[in-house]
Amino acid sequence: MTLLELESLQISIAGQPICNHLNLQLRAGQMLGILGRNGTGKTTLLHTLMGFHRADQGRILLDGHLPHTGSRRDMARRIGLLFQESDSTMPATVLETVLLGRHPHSDNLLWDSAEDLNIASTTLQLVGLDDLAQRQVSSLSGGEKQRLAVALLMVQSPSVYLLDEPSNHLDIDYQSRILDLLRRRIASQGAGLIMASHDINLAARYCQRALLLMGDGVIMEGPAEEVLIQPNLEQAFRCPIAVVESEGRRYFLPR
Amino acid sequence: MPATNGKFLLLICLLTLLCLAAVLLSLTSGSIDLGLGETWEALTSREATLQRQVILDLRLPRTLAALVTGGLLGLSGVIMQVLMRNPLADPYILGVSGGASAAALALLLTGASAIWIPQAAFAGALCSILLVFGLASAGGRWSVTRLLLTGVVVSAGWGAVINLLLASSATNTVQSMLFWLMGDLSQSRIGIWQMLILAAGMLVGLVVARQLNVLVRGELPALSLGVNVSRLRIVLYLTASVLTATAVTIAGAIGFVGLVIPHMLRLLGARDHRLLVPLAALLGGSFLVIADSLARTVIAPQQLPTGVVTALIGVPAFLVILRSTIRYH
Numbered sequence: 001m002t003l004l005e006l007e008s009l010q011i012s013i014a015g016q017p018i019c020n021h022l023n024l025q026l027r028a029g030q031m032l033g034i035l036g037r038n039g040t041g042k043t044t045l046l047h048t049l050m051g052f053h054r055a056d057q058g059r060i061l062l063d064g065h066l067p068h069t070g071s072r073r074d075m076a077r078r079i080g081l082l083f084q085e086s087d088s089t090m091p092a093t094v095l096e097t098v099l100l101g102r103h104p105h106s107d108n109l110l111w112d113s114a115e116d117l118n119i120a121s122t123t124l125q126l127v128g129l130d131d132l133a134q135r136q137v138s139s140l141s142g143g144e145k146q147r148l149a150v151a152l153l154m155v156q157s158p159s160v161y162l163l164d165e166p167s168n169h170l171d172i173d174y175q176s177r178i179l180d181l182l183r184r185r186i187a188s189q190g191a192g193l194i195m196a197s198h199d200i201n202l203a204a205r206y207c208q209r210a211l212l213l214m215g216d217g218v219i220m221e222g223p224a225e226e227v228l229i230q231p232n233l234e235q236a237f238r239c240p241i242a243v244v245e246s247e248g249r250r251y252f253l254p255r
Numbered sequence: 256m257p258a259t260n261g262k263f264l265l266l267i268c269l270l271t272l273l274c275l276a277a278v279l280l281s282l283t284s285g286s287i288d289l290g291l292g293e294t295w296e297a298l299t300s301r302e303a304t305l306q307r308q309v310i311l312d313l314r315l316p317r318t319l320a321a322l323v324t325g326g327l328l329g330l331s332g333v334i335m336q337v338l339m340r341n342p343l344a345d346p347y348i349l350g351v352s353g354g355a356s357a358a359a360l361a362l363l364l365t366g367a368s369a370i371w372i373p374q375a376a377f378a379g380a381l382c383s384i385l386l387v388f389g390l391a392s393a394g395g396r397w398s399v400t401r402l403l404l405t406g407v408v409v410s411a412g413w414g415a416v417i418n419l420l421l422a423s424s425a426t427n428t429v430q431s432m433l434f435w436l437m438g439d440l441s442q443s444r445i446g447i448w449q450m451l452i453l454a455a456g457m458l459v460g461l462v463v464a465r466q467l468n469v470l471v472r473g474e475l476p477a478l479s480l481g482v483n484v485s486r487l488r489i490v491l492y493l494t495a496s497v498l499t500a501t502a503v504t505i506a507g508a509i510g511f512v513g514l515v516i517p518h519m520l521r522l523l524g525a526r527d528h529r530l531l532v533p534l535a536a537l538l539g540g541s542f543l544v545i546a547d548s549l550a551r552t553v554i555a556p557q558q559l560p561t562g563v564v565t566a567l568i569g570v571p572a573f574l575v576i577l578r579s580t581i582r583y584h
Contacts, residue, residue, distance in 0.1 A: 050475075052475055071483070072484075076481030081479050086473075090337075090342070103466075104480060104481035156479075
């Protein structure tokens with residue numbers, strides 16, 4: 001089943017082209033990695049999919065529909081974004097924050113149902129924050145805040161998960177734990193996932209498909225093992241890259 | 256979570272008790288001291304005693320006016336702080352009180368009957384609300400920064416008008432003008448429509464409370480979680496403005512209540528807007544009733560402007576709570 005379909009999408013920001021003619025399909029259970037140098041427009045592309053940024057041309061179809069024809073709440077059940085940075089001006093606890101993910105699902109105006117609480121605490125457990133449920137968010141470390149943001153997105157439970165730099169602030173243990181968790185979630189829910197990252201190895205390990213943003217609107221899209229090869233990556237990142245094979249996996253390092 | 260949690264039930268009960276105590280304090284204190292028993296007797300007996308007259312004609316209307324005004328300001332403060340996404344926002348930040356004050360002072364200057372002051376103030380406030388909204392939304396791009404800048408600039412404009420009016424007034428009118436500017440309840444009476452506006456504001460606040468919780472995380476996260484941010488912001492702006500305009504119409508520009516009441520409640524643990532919205536009205540009302548009781552009695556028979564007392568007791572109270580809670584930020 002196709003969850004998200006992009007038809008000849010053209011995006012630019014401040015006159016700078018990001019992609020000129022992007023066609024793409026995201027199917028249930030699929031993970032797509034967006035890679036590119038700083039400033040090639042990874043975040044802008046994700047924001048365009050969310051409807052925060054207007055595409056110059058082309059169409060975005062969510063479940064076969066144009067997203068802006070439904071309500072925002074309806075859209076929040078179909079697509080959700082893990083933000084690169086999050087900050088709140090007002091104090092809140094970890095549990096209060098993760099419960100916000102139930103907003104597009106819950107119809108109770110004044111209280112959280114047992115189901116809401118149940119989903120929230122189960123998800124906190126999954127990301128290893130259950131002991132910190134009553135802590136103030138401002139007292140968390142960067143990595144804990146990132147896991148909280150992942151938990152919030154999992155509680156929102158959209159059909160398409162968009163992740164902007166999911167490995168931010170996470171140590172290598174949590175990087176794989178969180179992405180394993182999301183991969184299982186995608187598979188069991190029939191959801192799809194798109195992650196923007198500058199970590200080539202992370203994308204190569206988890207994503208079946210890859211999209212390289214080369215800058216100036218040039219893109220390269222296809223199966224990850226075909227796109228993520230040394231010459232393409234050297235061109236995209238404009239630096240010499242070494243490939244190391246170990247235990248049947250390829251690793252990319254700066255040379 | 257909030258409604259079922261014992262800690263929050265306790266907070267609700269305590270604040271309701273505080274509200275009742277505040278009303279009793281206000282009814283019993285004044286130029287003639289009445290005990291609780293005497294007050295009750297005066298309220299229930301059918302004889303037209305002096306006590307009954309004092310309570311029914313003087314203290315009860317003024318207490319009600321304080322309760323409703325405080326409620327309006329507390330509620331408006333909560334909404335304004337979320338709308339501006341700024342903990343320093345207060346109900347007057349966008350110039351509502353400036354417009355009201357300028358109109359009220361202009362009326363005082365012309366020597367017209369003081370009966371018309373509420374109407375003039377409300378018209379001035381309404382004019383300011385529409386002016387700021389119109390200017391901020393001109394050109395179609397409506398952002399919080401634009402709204403804030405427009406509001407602050409229009410506020411400054413009203414400030415100049417107010418100073419001009421003060422400078423060109425006779426000394427005896429300046430005295431009553433200053434009382435109005437500082438916020439004063441001595442002439443305040445409320446009718447049913449002010450209560451209805453408070454009730455309507457509370458209803459709107461409760462309906463959007465869940466969305467307020469999401470909106471404090473910022474515009475894009477709120478959009479991502481399914482909040483129609485632009486529509487919500489217009490609702491918030493209009494609701495907070497009308498609440499503020501009503502409060503200013505009753506009692507002039509009483510400061511401090513709208514800024515500090517929401518923070519006091521957050522410090523006490525009420526961060527969820529489903530709780531914060533009703534409690535801000537409750538605590539705001541109680542606080543203003545207490546402040547007004549003190550304003551009437553501290554240097555009796557002289558009366559202080561209520562707005563001065565709100566700051567005098569509010570500042571230390573707020574600092575004490577701030578010091579005793581370490582986990583706020």
